[in-house]
Amino acid sequence: MLARVLVEAGYPVSIAASGDPVDIALIVDLLAPGASPRWAEDAIAEADIVILALPLSRFTDLGPEAFVGKIVVDTMNYWPPTDGIQPIFDHPELGSSEIVARHLPGARVVKTLNHIGYHDLADARRPPGDPDRLALMVAADDPAAAKAVAEVVEDIGYDAVVLPTLAAGRILQPGGPYFGAELRRDQIERELLP
Numbered sequence: 001m002l003a004r005v006l007v008e009a010g011y012p013v014s015i016a017a018s019g020d021p022v023d024i025a026l027i028v029d030l031l032a033p034g035a036s037p038r039w040a041e042d043a044i045a046e047a048d049i050v051i052l053a054l055p056l057s058r059f060t061d062l063g064p065e066a067f068v069g070k071i072v073v074d075t076m077n078y079w080p081p082t083d084g085i086q087p088i089f090d091h092p093e094l095g096s097s098e099i100v101a102r103h104l105p106g107a108r109v110v111k112t113l114n115h116i117g118y119h120d121l122a123d124a125r126r127p128p129g130d131p132d133r134l135a136l137m138v139a140a141d142d143p144a145a146a147k148a149v150a151e152v153v154e155d156i157g158y159d160a161v162v163l164p165t166l167a168a169g170r171i172l173q174p175g176g177p178y179f180g181a182e183l184r185r186d187q188i189e190r191e192l193l194p
């Protein structure tokens with residue numbers, strides 16, 4: 001769904017699963033027409049922004065080298081009921097994106113899009129200025145990476161509220177106050193700003 005929304009916003013999109021792109025060609029054509037099925041390593045190498053949307057239980061299959069210098073959007077959630085207990089993510093203090101960032105040294109990790117369901121992501125899109133336009137939060141330690149991803153969020157139909165650090169994005173996790181929250185920018189800013 002995310003690929004489809006991005007294609008519809010005018011972005012060139014490559015999409016990869018764990019194996020041969022031929023195996024996903026049909027489903028990509030059906031669900032995200034216009035996106036290109038690719039091998040993961042090719043998709044990563046060619047991308048300005050890499051979006052990780054795989055179960056966290058599979059995340060450590062990914063080698064970190066390919067992500068060095070890349071803007072990496074972490075949409076993943078640690079969800080033990082479906083993912084099982086993942087010892088590296090079962091951390092009492094760190095958020096899951098901070099752990100992702102530690103596993104991908106040199107990557108410019110940005111947390112966003114994890115806190116909205118993918119069907120809602122398509123349905124709730126609105127143009128700028130629409131009174132019903134919702135906001136999504138974007139958390140990163142790298143301000144330029146956050147800005148680049150915030151632009152994408154705005155382009156796909158949401159206002160973007162940038163949080164100052166990746167750690168601040170813990171509020172977007174399952175169990176956090178903004179996971180699944182449907183709020184406009186002014187509502188979020190009123191709640192978050194002192």
Ligand SMILES: NC(=O)c1ccc[n+]([C@@H]2O[C@H](COP(=O)([O-])OP(=O)(O)OC[C@H]3O[C@@H](n4cnc5c(N)ncnc54)[C@H](OP(=O)(O)O)[C@@H]3O)[C@@H](O)[C@H]2O)c1
Binds near residue numbers: 018058076079116
């Ligand atoms: N579903 C939602 O509405 C939603 C919303 C926000 C966030 N999220 C988060 O997004 C993540 C994915 O959720 P999902 O529902 O999309 O899961 P999913 O339907 O199980 O899809 C997982 C995808 O990840 C691919 N994958 C697994 N290992 C891979 C690897 N090593 N390299 C490349 N691709 C790999 C799988 O490909 P293969 O079939 O080849 O293994 C599959 O296409 C989760 O962390 C979830 O919490 C989901």
